[in-house]
Amino acid sequence: xxxxxxxxxxxxxxxxxxxxxxxxxxxxxxxxxxxxxxxxxxxxxxxxxxxxxxxxxxxxxxxxxxxxxxxxxxxxxxxxxxxxxxxxxxxxxxxxxxxxxxxxxxxxxxxxxxxxxxxxxxxxxxxxxxxxxxxxxxxxxxxxxxxxxxxxxxxxxxxxxxxxxxxxxxxxxxxxxxxxxxxxxxxxxxxxxxxxxxxxxxxxxxxxxxxxxxxxxxxxxxxxxxxxxxxxxxxxxxxxxxxxxxxxxxxxxxxxxxxxxxxxxxxxxxxxxxxxxxxxxxxxxxxxxxxxxxxxxxxxxxxxxxxxxxxxxxxxxxxxxxxxxxxxxxxxxxxxxxxxxxxxxxxxxxxxxxxxxxxxxxxxxxxxxxxxxxxxxxxxxxxxxxxxxxxxxxxxxxxxxxxxxxxxxxxxxxxxxxxxxxxxxxxxxxxxxxxxxxxxxxxxxxxxxxxxxxxxxxxxxxxxxxxxxxxxxxxxxxxxxxxxxxxxxxxxxxxxxxxxxxxxxxxxxxxx
Amino acid sequence: xxxxxxxxxxxxxxxxxxxxxxxxxxxxxxxxxxxxxxxxxxxxxxxxxxxxxxxxxxxxxxxxxxxxxxxxxxxxxxxxxxxxxxxxxxxxxxxxxxxxxxxxxxxxxxxxxxxxxxxxxxxxxxxxxxxxxxxxxxxxxxxxxxxxxxxxxxxxxxxxxxxxxxxxxxxxxxxxxxxxxxxxxxxxxxxxxxxxxxxxxxxxxxxxxxxxxxxxxxxxxxxxxxxxxxxxxxxxxxxxxxxxxxxxxxxxxxxxxxxxxxxxxxxxxxxxxxxxxxxxxxxxxxxxxxxxxxxxxx
Numbered sequence: 126x127x128x129x130x131x132x133x134x135x136x137x138x139x140x141x142x143x144x145x146x147x148x149x150x151x152x153x154x155x156x157x158x159x160x161x162x163x164x165x166x167x168x169x170x171x172x173x174x175x176x177x178x179x180x181x182x183x184x185x186x187x188x189x190x191x192x193x194x195x196x197x198x199x200x201x202x203x204x205x206x207x208x209x210x211x212x213x214x215x216x217x218x219x220x221x222x223x224x225x226x227x228x229x230x231x232x233x234x235x236x237x238x239x240x241x242x243x244x245x246x247x248x249x250x251x252x253x254x255x256x257x258x259x260x261x262x263x264x265x266x267x268x269x270x271x272x273x274x275x276x277x278x279x280x281x282x283x284x285x286x287x288x289x290x291x292x293x294x295x296x297x298x299x300x301x302x303x304x305x306x307x308x309x310x311x312x313x314x315x316x317x318x319x320x321x322x323x324x325x326x327x328x329x330x331x332x333x334x335x336x337x338x339x340x341x342x343x344x345x346x347x348x349x350x351x352x353x354x355x356x357x358x359x360x361x362x363x364x365x366x367x368x369x370x371x372x373x374x375x376x377x378x379x380x381x382x383x384x385x386x387x388x389x390x391x392x393x394x395x396x397x398x399x400x401x402x403x404x405x406x407x408x409x410x411x412x413x414x415x416x417x418x419x420x421x422x423x424x425x426x427x428x429x430x431x432x433x434x435x436x437x438x439x440x441x442x443x444x445x446x447x448x449x450x451x452x453x454x455x456x457x458x459x460x461x462x463x464x465x466x467x468x469x470x471x472x473x474x475x476x477x478x479x480x481x482x483x484x485x486x487x488x489x490x491x492x493x494x495x496x497x498x499x500x501x502x503x504x505x506x507x508x509x510x511x512x513x514x515x516x517x518x519x520x521x522x523x524x525x526x527x528x529x530x531x532x533x534x535x536x537x538x539x540x541x542x543x544x545x546x547x548x549x550x551x552x553x554x555x556x557x558x559x560x561x562x563x564x565x566x567x568x569x570x571x572x573x574x575x576x577x578x579x580x581x582x583x584x585x586x587x588x589x590x591x592x593x594x595x596x597x598x599x600x601x602x603x604x605x606x607x608x609x610x611x612x613x614x615x616x617x618x619x620x621x622x623x624x625x626x627x628x629x630x631x632x633x634x635x636x637x
Numbered sequence: 638x639x640x641x642x643x644x645x646x647x648x649x650x651x652x653x654x655x656x657x658x659x660x661x662x663x664x665x666x667x668x669x670x671x672x673x674x675x676x677x678x679x680x681x682x683x684x685x686x687x688x689x690x691x692x693x694x695x696x697x698x699x700x701x702x703x704x705x706x707x708x709x710x711x712x713x714x715x716x717x718x719x720x721x722x723x724x725x726x727x728x729x730x731x732x733x734x735x736x737x738x739x740x741x742x743x744x745x746x747x748x749x750x751x752x753x754x755x756x757x758x759x760x761x762x763x764x765x766x767x768x769x770x771x772x773x774x775x776x777x778x779x780x781x782x783x784x785x786x787x788x789x790x791x792x793x794x795x796x797x798x799x800x801x802x803x804x805x806x807x808x809x810x811x812x813x814x815x816x817x818x819x820x821x822x823x824x825x826x827x828x829x830x831x832x833x834x835x836x837x838x839x840x841x842x843x844x845x846x847x848x849x850x851x852x853x854x855x856x857x858x859x860x861x862x863x864x865x866x867x868x869x870x871x872x873x874x875x876x877x878x879x880x881x882x883x884x885x886x887x888x889x890x891x892x893x894x895x896x897x898x899x900x901x902x903x904x905x906x907x908x909x910x911x912x913x914x915x916x917x918x919x920x921x922x923x924x925x926x927x928x929x930x931x932x933x934x935x
Contacts, residue, residue: 209818224813226806237806238817240799247798
């Protein structure tokens with residue numbers, strides 16, 4: 126580390142901001158932000174949801190013009206008018222949604238727009254392959270360049286996204302939550318790749334809320350909170366608790382789970398066969414969920430999570446086998462019949478599937494309960510009863526809003542999710558199918574949602590938890606089941622295995 | 638008998654290959670062109686008018702340019718005015734059919750048909766090949782050979798050149814392509830011109846290559862058969878040409894069967910029905926393959 130520091134000292138500022146401010150209406154998204162990322166360093170930008178990270182990145186990319194302040198390139202003020210200006214200044218960004226083009230090979234994606242050529246506009250394939258190989262070596266990754274975008278595994282696509290920026294002349298790489306889509310072993314590879322690129326003199330802006338990863342690679346850390354810089358300092362000497370405190374302003378304690386007291390089986394998937402035709406194929410898939418326990422499904426995205434959700438919720442038919450809810454065969458039941466029997470479902474896509482964003486909080490809270498006697502009589506809704514119920518739920522779940530008549534769209538991600546949660550947990554469901562319950566939710570919201578899930582379990586509910594956040598699974602689950610390509614590859618009791626081991630079974634290694 | 642059918646199959650296939658390659662290029666750029674038939678009709682008329690007392694080469698250039706401009710304008714409507722591609726394509730067909738009818742009436746006082754003096758027909762190329770090869774391959778028009786030469790050329794441009802790569806990229810993801818500095822709209826407009834120009838050549842082949850006159854039903858819906866060909870060809874030039882050839886063969890068979898006691902109207906529907914049947918079977922086979930693949934994964 127000490128040699129690192131010496132080298133750093135000799136390195137000048139590459140990209141920075143001075144007094145950058147940007148407001149949207151009354152909201153000050155960025156408030157006089159100062160920071161400097163020095164050449165050849167990894168500079169982490171850390172903050173919860175709504176801290177102002179995206180606004181800052183959009184300014185640095187030339188997508189937004191700051192109201193005040195200036196972007197500094199090599200220490201000198203510049204005014205980006207478009208993303209092209211940023212690209213010309215050597216700044217490139219990898220977004221959370223990848224931009225590689227399907228149908229093209231990784232090599233074609235790499236060279237697209239700046240193809241090495243022979244005569245007649247023909248692509249010089251040999252030159253392209255040589256440059257690709259050189260880039261992969263530089264980054265220390267193995268890439269099969271002949272794979273098409275859709276066939277390449279996610280970490281390879283991500284590496285190409287990053288290398289493509291370098292190919293096109295960028296030496297400042299902005300990586301937005303790059304590890305969100307990866308399993309632990311791949312995360313380690315990515316962090317190694319970042320270090321390799323840093324050694325070659327590239328500057329990396331690492332946007333993340335995963336504190337372990339930040340502490341593992343960052344040379345310097347800028348913490349944002351409510352649009353302001355809380356601190357911008359070397360990473361050395363920072364620890365996780367301190368960083369979490371800086372992000373949230375006060376210590377956040379993870380809810381501690383009481384030991385589970387599992388009761389009778391409430392949800393059984395019995396030798397299910399399903400899938401194929403674009404979906405992950407399931408054969409003889411069996412899983413039992415008991416009352417009073419949380420079972421977590423861990424797997425890299427696309428290994429059967431969507432199918433499990435579809436099978437349990439009733440949106441995807443099972444070709445073979447049986448699904449039982451509280452002893453009753455529900456294999457052929459519609460989603461509505463399943464809900465009537467006590468199934469609750471927290472959708473991974475709350476914007477499209479979980480909520481109706483343009484409807485009011487109250488309407489969202491009674492959706493799917495609207496026919497029940499409390500809310501309707503003789504086919505007419507009872508507005509006063511609904512208003513009372515909404516006020517009660519808003520208070521009980523601490524949903525921050527001006528009024529239950531507000532559209533759900535006006536709420537933050539965490540509060541939206543609380544609305545969905547409040548609706549799903551109404552009327553004593555037996556089973557909660559919770560899929561990515563804290564996606565796009567800030568630290569404080571996460572804690573509240575986790576508490577609700579644990580509370581539901583403690584009151585005898587069964588939870589099937591599907592999440593891409595391994596940390597969340599480990600924290601909440603009484604049992605973790607790992608899946609790979611539609612098969613169960615391992616099962617771990619609470620505290621039964623480290624994340625590394627779980628991560629390996631997520632990649633197909635069968636646990637002994 | 639067989640050689641005669643194959644010879645006329647190549648004749649019937651020529652306009653389809655041209656138009657379907659145009660549609661393939663346009664589709665690769667991201668637009669499904671439903672207006673091929675109208676642009677073919679325009680090309681057929683322009684070619685006949687220019688070839689009358691003139692020169693077939695000038696007629697070809699004129700047909701390609703006029704229909705190319707039509708294709709370009711159609712693309713502009715889609716890229717700049719955000720019009721729906723299906724509606725614009727269908728509208729273009731109707732608009733061109735109407736304009737052609739009006740023009741024939743206004744300029745020549747004729748309804749539907751146009752016969753002009755001294756039409757310079759497309760030259761035919763005689764090949765000194767022995768026996769059946771000569772019977773099938775000799776005596777075709779230059780445009781037939783151009784059409785078939787365009788198949789590998791299109792394949793080469795699409796897969797091996799920077800232009801083709803960019804075209805495919807823009808066709809698959811306009812947003813991602815624009816993000817790295819490409820111009821998807823211009824790409825689509827350019828491809829629209831090419832689609833129009835090739836359809837115009839297809840039309841010219843019908844009017845000054847095959848019959849030497851114009852009639853408002855001259856395309857016989859071939860623009861839509863071309864649509865089916867490039868759709869099932871799935872952006873692969875050779876597969877697209879094979880689909881076109883399939884229709885050409887049925888068309889040639891149909892012509893042979895006429896005058897043999899079958900009702901002509903019924904026989905004329907044969908190629909269209911057979912194309913539907915064959916494409917349906919191909920689709921089912923592809924689906925079965927996909928299912929088999931999925932099952933073996935489990």
